[in-house]
Structures are given as C-alpha cells and as structure tokens.
Amino acid sequence: MPGAIRISPTRATRALNLLRTVQFTHPPTCPCHSNPAHHHHGPQTVTQARRHLATPLDTSQQKEYAFEMAASSIRFGPGCTKEVGMDFKNLGSKRVMVVTDGNVRKLDAMKQVIQGLETEGVEFKIFDEVRVEPKDSSIRQAIDFAKPYRPDAFLAVGGGSVIDTAKLMNLYTSFPDADFFDFVNAPLGKGMPIPGKLFPLIAVPTTAGTGSETTGTAIFDLVSKRAKTGIAHRNLKPTLGIVDPLNTRTMPSAVHASSGLDVLCHSLESWTAIPYYERVPRPANPIQRPAYQGANPISDIFSLKALKDTVKYLPRAVKDPDDHEAQSQMLLAATLAGVGFGNAGVHLCHGMSYPISGQNPGYKHAGYQVEAPIIPHGVSVAVTAPAVFKFTGASNPERHLAAAECFGVDISNVKKESAGEVLSEALAEFLIKLGDQPRGLKHLGFGREHIDQLVEGTIPQARVLMLAPNLELHNLDAEREQLTGLFEEAMEY
Template identity: 65%
Template sequence: MRDTAFEMATSNIRYGQGVTAEVGMDAADLGLRRVLVVTDANLAQRSPVAVVRQSLEDAGVTHELFDGVRVEPTDASFQEAIRVATPGEFDGYIAVGGGSSIDTAKAANLYATHPPDDFLDYVNAPIGAGKPPPGPLKPLIAIPTTAGTGSETTGVAIFDLVEMEAKTGIAHRRLKPILGIVDPDNTRQLPPAVAASSGLDVLSHALESYTAIPYDERPRPERPILRPAYQGANPISDLWSLEALRLVSTYLPRAINGEDDVEARGQMLLAAAFAGIGFGN
C-alpha cells in the first residue's frame, strides 16, 4: 500500500551576526550543567570554538572538548566520540563545525543516551537494522561553520562504514538538533575553494530534494514512527528547496569571490539550512 501522508519535522534556527556568543545562555536556560563540545582539531584552535567555550564559561556551564572529529566520518571515528560521550554524564551537546562535526555529535548523543546491542542497530537498512531510537535524546545545539550540509536542520548522520567500503548513515527525527545557531561570522574565514565546494553541496541537496520520488509513491509504514525522515518529495519540502536554489543562484558567486561579503556568506548559510529542511523532510 502506498503512503498517503507526509510529516514536517520543524527545525529551530537562530540567524544573525554574533549569535554564537549566546550559546552559553541557551545551555543555561535549558538547564544544562555539563555539555560536550564536539569539533575537529583545526577548528578547536579557531574563533568559533573559542567563542563557544567562553560563552559557556560565562554562563556557568561546565564543558569538555572533543576535537577528534574526522572529515568524512567513519564508523571508527563515530565510535571514538561515543566512547567519550558514554561515561561522561553529559546532559547536552554542542557541535561546532561542518556536517562532520554535527553528524558526529548526533551519533554520540544517540549511542550514549540509548546504547544498542550492536552498533549497526540504528544504521539505515539494508546495511543496518534501521531501528528507531527508543526515546528522546539529550539536547543538541549545532553551530555550522560551513554553508554546505545543513546538518543543523536534519535528523541524519552520515558516515563511511570502512569494512564494507560503503557510505551510509543513521536517520531519525529524534537526532535533529533542538537549535541551529547560524552565524555569518563563522564563515568569514572560509577559503574561496571551500565556499565553492560547500555551496555546490547546497545545490545538490536542494535539487535532490525537489526531484525526489513523491511521498505518495512510497510504501506506507506499519507505524508512524517508522515513516523515514527521507519520506519523499512533498509540498512543504518543495518550498524550502526552491528557495534554497534561488539563494544559491543569487549569492554563491559573490560568496566565492568575496570573503568579506558578509551578506553573501550569510545568505549561503541560510540556503544550506533551507536545503537541509527540504531534504531532511
């Protein structure tokens, strides 16, 4: 039987220059006392992470830094983060970086909060069992530093399963960050080549979402919780994808050619978030 329904999972986004410095207040307002900051070794030495750590200290929120994120995460790098998160007694997570950092934080949060019998239990079928998380996760705040994956708006974590030489992932709405802090200041130092390649990622996400198989041509799940995050093209996702395409066509050339073009860099961050909302639903 084909599905007759689609579901819109909302994404909370805060946009503006300098809003990264508000993350400590957000954590405190959520009642978080101890958080894990997830990033990579390069970003750990740069301004976005420094601003996050200072904001947490100012708000009285203790934190631990995990900077072992790997570009293009693998099952091994996910499990390294999980080994830090599981005994850490963290009541929240803050991811700072591109999709690799945000996806690693999603996985760490999931596996530390609801440890499975086998690593592949939550991994998408047919590689894994594709089991849904049995309950809510800890709060995750995502702070993107590239205008590419839009991972701050999705419930998806992508990684390479090295043994099978396969790219796969974990997808469920419960993985979605509770807040994406989208700050143009965090992409001002992005090299033109990275701005170009990440911008093409936005283009791909928006196109793939808009041209996906429609939701009503897919099988109907036995239970609503089993309806996948990738449920098929639908009228709401189409709106976000089309707006992302418009922003890319207008601002990507400027974002590549002007590192100090704050408007263009900011609009590309919004395009990444919009495309993420599109393909994430």
Template identity: 55%
Template sequence: FDGFIGVGGGSIMDTAKVANLCSTCPADFLTYVNAPIGKATLVPGPLKPLICIPTTAGTGSETTGVAIFDIVKMHAKTGIASRAIRPVEGIIDPENTRTLPPIIAACTGFDVLVHALESYTALPYNRRLAPENPRLRPTYQGSNPISDIWAVKAIEIVSSNIMRVIENPADDASRSQMIMAATFAGIGFGNAGVHLAHGMSYPVSGMVRGFKPAGYPLDYPIIPHGMAVILCAPSVFRFTAAANPARHLEAAQLMGIEIANSRIEDAGEILAGLLVSLMQKTGMPNGLEAVGYTASDVDKLVEGTLPQHRVNSLSPRLFTVDDLKKLFLNSLRYW
C-alpha cells in the same frame, strides 16, 4: 553529559548526533545504522538536547535527523536516519564561514544546490508507499508542498550567490545568503529527501584512492561530499527528467534561465548543462575520471550505490543496475 554542541561542518555536526545517540541509548554501533548495512533499529526514546552551529554553508545538518559517515573497513558511506537525532536548535551565523577556502565554499555550495534540486525533483510524497506502521514512517517523505517552498528559495539563492562567495570571501551579503540557503535546503530535504545523485556519491567518496583536491587543507586523499554529489548530478538529472520534465525545467528556471522557448523534452539536458557550466566556472573536476575513477571501477561504484535504499527509493524514475552503470559511465567526463 546534560547535552551536546556540534560546532563545525556536516561531519562534526553528524558526529555530535551519533555521540548523543550512542551515549544516551547504548547499543552495538550497527544497531541504528541504515539497512542493509545496519539493522535500522528504531531509536527507543528521546535523546539529550543537541545544539548545532555550522561553520560551512553546505550540509544543513543543523536542521535534519540524519547523520552520514564512512565505515572505513567496508569502504562504505552510510548513515543513521531518525527524527530523534535532530538538533533542538541551530545557530546560523555567517561570521563562522568567513575563513572558508574557496574550494570548500564551492563543494559545500554544490551540496546545498543539489540538496534543493533533488528534494524538488524527488518522487512525490503521494506516490510513496505508506508503511504498515506509523512508527515506520521514513524520515524522508518525497517532494511535497512544504518542502518545495524551501527548495525553491534555496535554488534561487545559491544560483545567485555561489560564484560571489568563491570569488570574494569578504562579500558578507553573499555569505549570509549562502548559509541561509544551506539551512533552507536542509529543512527542505530533511522533509522530502534526496535521491540518486546522493546515492551515487556515497561510493564515490567512500572508494577514494589518491585524489587530493587542490587548495583543500587536508593531507590525505578525499573526495569532498559536495564534490562527489555534483560529479554525479548532471547525468542523474538527464536521466530523471523523463519522469517529470516540467519540474526539471522549472528547476532550470529557478537557476536563472529563461525557459519560455525551451522544449519540455529538453528539460534534463538544459538542467544538466547549467550544472556543468557552473562546475566549469567554480573549478570542479571534469567528471569522475578527474578524481581517479575509470570505466573499470563502475561495477564497484554500482555495488556501493545499491544499498543506499533510503535515498535511492526517492528517485522519481525507476532504475536498473544497467541504468546505474550507464549513469556512472556518463559521469566520467563532461567536457
């Protein structure tokens, strides 16, 4: 092949990235997969041109050097992160999202929102340990002045438009705004990274048993990525707000509320409350219980979160195994 084109949602675009990598630089599949699941070997050279055309307003994969996938036999969700797999071009056309079912518009919209919120609240770049070798510089740098520009705008756009595209898929203006926000957030988190909500979401999706979302056009169990992320996000932001309450309160303001009379110590609760309210309005499940998990699953969910070093290391607040257990328990039910 002279190059690759990925047309679809995040899974399709990420598949195109991995196909490009594996065909251009052949190796055992786990060679390039993120540690500790894989070897995290550096990509040895440039790949073939890849053009990505998103058909959902969600992942922002057309902008990033990250590919996420399930390793089914391990019940693990992981990925490959390298600047080498980033597409050379993304074609962003809202016409490609016109027929999205409302449930997919909601799930992918929440993915955009949490991408932006996490990159805005991630560990700052100047607090991240520098690698010994510049070639080992991670794809994700932590929140920084450049990523903030993209995250801020994405939070504002999604908060103003997500309900409109769910309630009226024919609203061309709002669909245009949402797919633009997905790209903005992709540029932001592709630079800064995401943190605990995404780290926790991977085992939530990877360990799915029987849950099938109403209205989702698939005949097998699935917890869509954006759904898994938002089911964890309120508990995460309640927890991480202590590390930088001002920034979490600013994020709530970007979502559209007045914060002049808000107490800084309530930042996490305020931001979490906004997310829970939006979950209710969009018909998201009421926590992890609603998608089939119970307190007895928490240890396994924690076990699946711990290997996600690429994103967990960007949590603005240090956490322990016990903290993760509490976060999952707090995510079982929200209202």
C-alpha cells in the same frame, strides 16, 4: 519550526478537501498535485484518492498517504553564537560535551562558545578529534570518549562532519546498551527506529553546506563495505541550530565551493524526488515513517528558494572572500535546503556520491588542509549531477524546466522531452564557471574499470534510491544497468 506537522485526514470528505485545496493553491510548477504527468506515475482520480486514503495501514504494498514536516529550531543572526551559554543554562544542562575538530578549535566560533559557557558557569568537556568525512572507526572513538563523561547535553561547533559525529555521540550516549548497527540504515545496518528522545544538542555550523543543523541525518564511511551510510531519524535532529554568518567568514574558497555544491544538490534532488504519496511502504506505525519521505508541498518551498539563492550567491561567495552578504545568504540557503531535503530526501546524486567518496582512488581536493586523499562531499555529489538530471528529466519535465529557469535559462520555447538535457547543460555550465571543479569522475582518478564497484556501492543506498524517479528498483539487473549508464555518463561533462 519545532515539532512536527502531521497531515493524516481519516475521513474521505476531509481527504478530498485537502487534495482539492493543495491542487488549487499550489503554484503550477508543483509536481505533487497540479501536474498530471508527474514523474512516471499517472494522475490519481478522486475515486483512487478516496480508496488510497481510506484503506487500512497493515499492508506493506500500500503507498504513503501522509507526510510529516520536522526541523530543528533555528536561530539566525550575526553574533548569536555568544548566546549558547545562556541556552544551556535555560535547558538546565549540567555537563555539556562540546564536539569540534582540530581546525575549528582554533577559530573564533569556539572562543565564543567557551566564553559563553564559562560566563554562565556551565560545566563542559571538549572533544576536538572529529575526522573530516568521518569513518565508522572515528565515530566509535568519539562515542567512547563521550560515554564516561556522562553528559546531559551536546554542543557541536563545526561543519557537517562535526555535527553528524555529535548526533551519533548523543544517540549512543542516550542509548548506551544499543549495538552500533541497530540504528544504521538498512541493508547495511538493522535500520531500527530510535525509540525515544535524546539529550539536547545545539549545533553551531561553521560551513555553509550540509544543513545538518536542522536534519535528523548523520553520515559516515563504513570502511568494511567501502561505502558511505548513516542513520536517519527525526529524534536525531538538533534541539537548536545557531546559524551565525560570522562563523563562515573563515572558510577557504575551496570549502565555500564544495559545501555550496552540497546545497545545490540538496535543493535539486529534494525538488525532483518522487512525491511522498508514491513512496512505499506506508508505515504501519508513525514511528516507522522515514525522515526522507519524498517531495511534498511544504518541502518544495524551502528547496526551490534554496536553489535560487545558491545559483545567485555561491559564485559570489567563492570569488570574493570579503563578500559577506553572499556568505550570509549561502549559510541561510544551506539551512533552508536542510529543511527541504531533511523531509523530502535526496536521491541519485547522493546515492552515487557515497561510493565515490568511499572508493577514492587517491584524489586530494585542492584547498583542503588534510594530509590524506579526500573527495569533499559536495564535490562527490555534484560531479554526477549533469548526468543524473538528464536521466530524471522525463519523470517531470515541468519541474526540471523550473529548475533550469533558476539558472537563467529561457524555457519559454523548450519542449518537454528536452527538459532533462536542458537542466543538465545549465548545471554543467554553472559548475564550469564556478571554477576549480573536477569535470567528471575521470578527473577524480576513476576509470571505466571502477564502474562495477561504484555501482555495487550505490545499490545498498536504498534509503535515498527509493526516492529516485525513473530508477528500476524492483528489478536488480535493470537497476544495475541504469546505474552503470549513469556512471559512464558522469565520467566527463
């Protein structure tokens, strides 16, 4: 799905036709148009819709009226990694920076990549010191390695940490005079939009989780603030994602589980995010339209499909290392979820996960071959999920019940006011059955004495919190109280 689809009618008649078309062609469970009780906002009348779409673009208090769909081109198929040398030759690339980590460097995926580049006579240099769950210091180290080589293309081979690091190497090599904080998400950075195209980047994922091969997002730990942040812009997304199921067969069971939990929350959060037309401010210029825009009718399709496939295939992939069908389907689900959340965005699970990872009291997740303490990203996201979706359920009961149905819940007689609780219970049961997952923050070593700092680390995550239903973003005391309650609820499930 290269390029972007722009939906921005300018005449009232076209606008109303679009609204009617979406309203009557979207499935009944769509939150954006067919459900008048969607989230905490009332329905739009035709008059409101006309006023909403006809007003000028110059006020920061106006709600959004358009969404854009942007994703990397994707190539999916067993064995397609070997084509990467031809891809760079077709691009006319002369100096490729290959980005990976010490573990992936030894795997067959890297052997395939090197062989492909050498066969086509493409010059390359390898950086293999990517840190799992990268910090700003390791990102800067990688950028400093890339700049003197003056590459004209990048190749990332690895999980989300590798792909995100490669995105940032590409960004600051393409704009070598930029200050590191120019593009970092506000309020921790300046949040400036990326002003032009980057060098080509091909991403070859070796884990089935982040969907980073299709998104314009890169995440890292900002150590000085004890919080995760990142950079998000469409120009950051890879040129091509080579999604080869053979590359995930070396994943340990623990990595299958934690990366799969990231897919689970990507799909659930983007499915339940506020609708794009409730987000403020409406950008004065299209370049300012964020990558994370709120739920929309196109992202919904990807998010719901990814959720269904994750529920079906993740337990199989974790249980049986030889279940190659389940592994392949999970890799595809990760990419589908990437398209969904890469445009709709995520919200509370991810916003709360960043301080959970950044303020790790010393937890080291079993099955990860690293010396330092680590809370894998998928674990840090999923540990709050039962609490989060219990909290957001009232925003759109129909959508939360549709998600619960994906877990096998019979929703035919469930009352709307119970939607959040039902989804929360279904999630908790799924996580427990998956096995070897910490059942709440308490099991990661956090206590109630940590909650205030976790809350303070969550509040700056405005990029994702702005998409959270039911959160009191315009009242800091109320928001702090809500987040405190969520962390307390997430202590154990």
